[in-house]
Amino acid sequence: xxxxxxxxxxxxxxxxxxxKSVWAPVTKPLSEMTVALATAAGVHRVDQERxxxxxxxxxxxxxxxxxxxxLMVTHGGYDNSDVNKDVNCMFPITRLKELAAAGFIKECAxxxxxFMGGGGNIEKFTNxxxxxxxxxxxxxxxxxxxxxxG
Amino acid sequence: xxxxxxxxxxxxxxxxxxxxxVRQAGTPRAAAPIVPMGANAGAPNDIAMQxxxxxxxxxxxxxxxxxxxxxxxxxxxxAVI
Numbered sequence: 001x002x003x004x005x006x007x008x009x010x011x012x013x014x015x016x017x018x019x020k021s022v023w024a025p026v027t028k029p030l031s032e033m034t035v036a037l038a039t040a041a042g043v044h045r046v047d048q049e050r051x052x053x054x055x056x057x058x059x060x061x062x063x064x065x066x067x068x069x070x071l072m073v074t075h076g077g078y079d080n081s082d083v084n085k086d087v088n089c090m091f092p093i094t095r096l097k098e099l100a101a102a103g104f105i106k107e108c109a110x111x112x113x114x115f116m117g118g119g120g121n122i123e124k125f126t127n128x129x130x131x132x133x134x135x136x137x138x139x140x141x142x143x144x145x146x147x148x149x150g
Numbered sequence: 151x152x153x154x155x156x157x158x159x160x161x162x163x164x165x166x167x168x169x170x171x172v173r174q175a176g177t178p179r180a181a182a183p184i185v186p187m188g189a190n191a192g193a194p195n196d197i198a199m200q201x202x203x204x205x206x207x208x209x210x211x212x213x214x215x216x217x218x219x220x221x222x223x224x225x226x227x228x229a230v231i
Contacts, residue, residue, distance in 0.1 A: 019176035021217035022156040030208055038151060038162075041190075078187040082229055086194035095191065095204045104205060115151070130154025138158045144211050145155050146204065148190040150166030150180060 026144070033143035035100075036109035037062075038133060040117025040149035041083065041090035042075025050074040055120035057129050061136065062112040068094060077118035078149075090148050109142045117149050152177055163210050165190040165203065169220050179214045181207035183223040193227040 042051050044060035046069075051058070053076040062071070071087045073080050082089045093112065100107050113133045115125075137145060152162045156178050163179040166172040167187045172180045183203050185192065192199035206223050214221065 016174055018174055019153070021176065021178065022153045023178050023217040024156045024159045024161040026161045026211050030212060033211075035208065038155065040151065079229065080188060082186070082189040082194045088200050089189035089191055089194050092191040092200055092204050095197070095200045098201065099204065099208075105208065117151070125151070126154070130151050131158075133151065134155045134158040134160070137155060137160055142160055144208070145152075145160055145162045146207060147152050147155075147162060147164040149187070150152075150164040150168060150172040150175075150177065150190070 028143060030105050030144075031103060032106050034107050034109050034141055035096060035105045036137050036140070036142045036145045037091060037093060037096060037112040038137075038145050038147045039091050039112075039114055040147070041078070041114070042073045042116040043071055043087065043091040043114035044074065045070050046072050051116040056116050057121045057124035059113055059115035059129050059133055062114050064093070064097075064108045064110050064112065066093065075116050075118070077116075092146075092148075096146070106143075109137065110140055111136060113137075161211055163207050163214075165207050166220065173218070173220060176218070177220065178217045179210055180220040181210055181223050182220050183225040183227075185225070185227050186229040188229060189227060192225060196227070199225055199227065
């Protein structure tokens with residue numbers, strides 16, 4: 001019995017495509033790294049413009065010296081109750097500062113990045129917001145980035 | 151976002167509450183503690199848990215050698231909603 005082959009047959013089931021890998025190699029130990037945070041959890045400073053809950057591809061530059069009280073969250077896509085109690089749940093800036101003081105990492109980056117993930121204009125995120133944030137990290141000499149909200 | 155940062159040559163690791171989603175999005179390195187969407191880095195005001203999750207996630211920068219690897223972390227927090 002031979003295999004049945006139908007030319008041009010396509011499945012009607014949607015099969016998402018995983019993009020090709022990207023990979024930046026790690027070239028130094030953690031103790032020599034300047035580390036930045038980037039979060040899709042909608043974190044920003046209290047004095048910065050809030051995100052538009054209907055979808056927002058803009059991002060906020062968050063100075064490392066910001067205190068927990070100076071930070072807040074605007075994001076309608078997940079339960080904010082924990083992060084409202086303690087911003088470190090999604091943006092562990094105090095933990096990162098402690099790890100820098102302890103010598104686990106060399107230092108915190110001067111600026112971190114907050115944006116509102118979970119939808120919105122994906123094309124803008126991919127082609128504008130992402131590259132803009134990456135460029136800021138490159139300019140400030142960041143060695144590694146810890147992201148949250150995956 | 152993670153991919154955009156990697157593309158300029160900066161290594162990254164993401165803390166993921168939803169590992170299948172980051173896998174689909176093509177993550178290079180991910181840490182997967184058992185946490186909800188609203189508390190990726192651990193329970194609110196639990197400094198010990200947050201510190202361990204952040205440290206273990208950063209350690210993956212040195213440990214993961216192949217793109218697309220997602221490593222489970224032995225921490226668990228369930229939000230009471």
